[in-house]
Amino acid sequence: MHDIGEPPAMISGNDEDLAALLHDIIEEFGCTSGTLHRAEGNELTLVAHEGIPEPVLAKIETVPMGKGMAGLAAERREPIQVCNLQTDDTGVAEPGARETMMEGAIAAPIIGSDDALEGVIGIAKPEPYEFTSTERDRLLRAGTRIEQRL
Numbered sequence: 273m274h275d276i277g278e279p280p281a282m283i284s285g286n287d288e289d290l291a292a293l294l295h296d297i298i299e300e301f302g303c304t305s306g307t308l309h310r311a312e313g314n315e316l317t318l319v320a321h322e323g324i325p326e327p328v329l330a331k332i333e334t335v336p337m338g339k340g341m342a343g344l345a346a347e348r349r350e351p352i353q354v355c356n357l358q359t360d361d362t363g364v365a366e367p368g369a370r371e372t373m374m375e376g377a378i379a380a381p382i383i384g385s386d387d388a389l390e391g392v393i394g395i396a397k398p399e400p401y402e403f404t405s406t407e408r409d410r411l412l413r414a415g416t417r418i419e420q421r422l
Contacts, residue, residue, distance in 0.1 A: 290319055294306050294320045294418075297395065303397050304398055306393065309335060309391050309394075311388075318334070323396075325371055328369075339366070340365065340366040340369070341377060346389055346391075346392050349381050351408045351412065354377050354378075356375045356400040357377050357396070358373075375398060376399060377396035377397075378403045380392065380414075391415075
């Protein structure tokens with residue numbers, strides 16, 4: 273169920289399942305925005321998003337491995353989080369991430385049953401937030417709901 277009466281936006285294909293799964297995970301974690309990238313070679317390609325401002329979309333349509341939160345999560349094969357995107361000075365988040373107006377954010381790799389990287393899911397809240405180890409594990413497990421559809 274979408275509050276604004278529209279399904280989450282998709283930028284490639286018509287896979288409403290991915291958008292619906294992303295939406296459910298965003299809600300499950302009490303977040304307001306999220307992205308889903310598919311691993312393709314040495315980059316990640318955005319396949320679903322919700323709550324991401326238009327100016328940010330062009331910057332995240334493709335993400336090189338190792339760059340930004342999604343790229344680092346893919347490269348390290350572990351969740352990457354920032355308590356406050358607006359004040360982060362660690363270099364983990366790209367400067368454009370501030371344009372999302374989100375603060376607490378986490379990106380987690382989606383690892384397939386064959387141990388291959390399938391993609392990355394990212395979710396965020398509009399307030400500072402430190403995701404717990406339990407939440408990080410839950411987000412990694414949520415990736416298994418997505419993995420077969422990527």
